[in-house]
Amino acid sequence: MLQRLWQARRIPLAWLLLSRQPLRLAVALAGISFAGILMFMQLGFRDGLFDASVTIHKLFDADLVMMSPRTMSSIGMAGFPRRRLIQAMGDPAVQGATPVHWNLLLWRNPVSGNTRSILALGFEPADPLFLDPELAEKARSLTQKGRVLFDERSRPEFGPIAEWFKQGRTVETEVAGTRVRVSGLVTLGPSFGADGNILTSRETFLQLLPGTPPGSIELGLIRLRPGSDIEATRQRLESSLPSDVRLFTKAGFEEFEKTYWRTSTAIGFIFTLGAAMGFVVGCVIVYQILYSDVSDHLPEYATLMAMGYRLPILLGVVAREGLILAVLGYLPAYAAGLGLYALVRNGTNLPVAMNSVRATVVFSMILVMCLGSAALAMRRLGDADPAEIF
Structure with missing residues (x-):
């Protein structure tokens, strides 16, 4: 039984390719984490400022609010x-x-x-x-x-x-x-x-x-x-x-205030643009890392293709590399985000805090960033011809 399990094991090729050069892996993770931190801070500032705009609104003892x-x-x-x-x-x-x-x-x-x-x-x-x-x-x-x-x-x-x-x-x-x-x-x-x-x-x-x-x-x-x-x-x-006069529910009163800052000022656009810039920076970093990795290992990939491995299998290896980079790069970004949010709260009293929605959004952006970059890097692998390499 144990022998069959051992024989059926899968070689973690994606991880072995990434960890073969620890310095390159560290640089990639640092770049992804930086992009994640930038997205966390930009989105955190944006949401924190919107939440701060209704600090008093939330405290009112009211079901309906009347105003001009x-x-x-x-x-x-x-x-x-x-x-x-x-x-x-x-x-x-x-x-x-x-x-x-x-x-x-x-x-x-x-x-x-x-x-x-x-x-x-x-x-x-x-x-x-x-x-x-x-x-x-x-x-x-x-x-x-x-x-x-x-x-x-x-x-x-x-x-x-x-x-x-x-x-x-x-x-x-x-x-x-x-x-x-x-x-x-x-x-x-x-x-x-x-x-x-x-x-x-x-x-x-x-x-x-x-x-x-x-x-x-x-x-x-x-x-x-x-x-x-x-x-x-x-x-x-x-x-x-x-x-x-106009009447709002309490929730509508809060949303009315947030909508003003979101649509009538440049705040929402500026911080959303900052998060988008972090996303683009991360894409460039991950693409360069994966493209270089595929280029450096073209002979090995060609060998595998010559041995009978089909191209979709090798493309899956590159995709798994992108997934590994996304997970490993997200964890330090999340930890740094928690610390920076606490620093901002203590320094400004603004309600900037981590929540599950923002954590999920940033992880999704990092995942798309890494998998998208992996998809672009796969084109280099698709152009590989074992006959030309050997």
Whole structure:
């Protein structure tokens, strides 16, 4: 039995051809890994920036979101009449609603005195805003005029606000030229459109931005009764309300924001082009390696053909070489991607992380890259004629 298995074994010709020259194999794997890392980083940055654009959106306690049709993205929110939100409350499926003010204001660093744009959200402290149950307790402090909650995950350029507050110090600074005091900390995270966030009451927000039209808000969060059909309610409200408002499901609200950055800016194109360049670089490297390998071993291949091996069998050897290069080149690229993603998260607070979809996409691209290059290199083998070589 063991003797028959031994006799039936297949010689790993593809691996033997690749490993015959370790230095060439190492160079090939380094090139493939570099191309993989480039694709991981470009796609990771692209997806991370899209995810970062909806950092706040994901936290809202809402089933439906109302906003102006003139709004293009979170960096340019247009206002609409607050009474539209009150009208929506008349629908039997609506359980509650929260009017929200949304604008970028100038925050003064209390240490350096420099100003930087920060996202300010104004709401009624008694209304639900985020899914975090701890926010309701912290929001009570906002009932005092001139108080704000500071996002401790904001960029350090805003100053050591969280550190000072945790030390028990009184933290005061200016927002839009008006004196405010930090009454608590929240954990939200920066977005692509804003490096930091503050929460405040509607009264304080209007004090910070006195030019806000009376009765105008930028966002309306609508909560439905349990068991309600979200999409049916959205359609019903949108058809019954005037055309000066639009309604989205929460998922649709997030996708609306991502679509803006994906289609109305050069971000998606730039990072996708970067990934494509990594793919092309990898193709060139693998093709050169496999073409040289086939050329160097033409006499051996010709010998095998003269012994009766058919061309498709030898082409399969080259294809297996491409498959081996794809697998061995992908593993270090994946490991490096994990490390670089962690480095980017720690340095920028952007939500750049590995996921199964991106890992599969990059592996598929490397596999196509290697097998495609192998297919091109096979043409050299197809031109081989045992009679000419010998």
